[in-house]
Amino acid sequence: MELRVRSEVRGGWTVVAVSGELDADTVPLLSDHLEESTGDQVVVDLSGVPFMDTTGLSLMLDWHRRLDGAGGEFRMASLQPSVHKLFRLTELTEVMHIHDTVEAATAAR
Numbered sequence: 573m574e575l576r577v578r579s580e581v582r583g584g585w586t587v588v589a590v591s592g593e594l595d596a597d598t599v600p601l602l603s604d605h606l607e608e609s610t611g612d613q614v615v616v617d618l619s620g621v622p623f624m625d626t627t628g629l630s631l632m633l634d635w636h637r638r639l640d641g642a643g644g645e646f647r648m649a650s651l652q653p654s655v656h657k658l659f660r661l662t663e664l665t666e667v668m669h670i671h672d673t674v675e676a677a678t679a680a681r
Contacts, residue, residue, distance in 0.1 A: 574592050575590065575591070575602065576590070576591040576620075577601060577602055579609045581611075583678055584613055585613045585614065585677075586609065586610045586613065587614075588602075588609070588610065588615070588616045588617065589617040589620065590602060590616060590617065590618055590620060590621050591620030591621065592621065593623040593624070594621050594623070594627075594628035594631075595623070595625045595627055596625065596627040598628075599628055599631050602628075602631060606631075606635060611644075612642065612643070612644030613639075614635065614639060614644070614646050614647070615649055615671075615674055615677040615678055616635075616646075616648050616649070617649050617674050618648055618649065618650055618651050618652065618655055619649070619650035619651075621651075621652060622655075623654060623655070624658055626658075629658055629659070629662065629664070632648060633667075633668070636667070636669075645669070646669065647669040647671060647677040647680070648668065648669065648670050649670075649671045649673055649674045649677040650671075650672065650673055650674060651670060656670070
C-alpha cells in the first residue's frame, strides 16, 4: 500500500497527515517528510494508517525524544485500533502524547 504524507500548519502546530501502511519500506518517506517540513510543535495524524510495524513505532519514538528533548512537542492523533494496540503492548502509551483527535492534540496543554 502506497504511503501518502502531507502537512499543514494549524494554530502554530505542524499537522502531518499520514495514509497507508507504515513499515520498513515506507518509513523513509515519512522520515524525510518530517525532516523537511516540521517545526518544534508536531502532531502526526495517523487516522489513515491501518498498519504500523516496529520500524514506524521506532520513528515515532525517535521524533518524540528529539522534539521533547529540544523543548518542542510531538503528539500523535487518531490512531486506529491495531496501531494503538502496538503502542499499548510496548507500554509507550505511558510515555508518548496520544490523543483521540488532531483537534484534541493541538488544544492540549
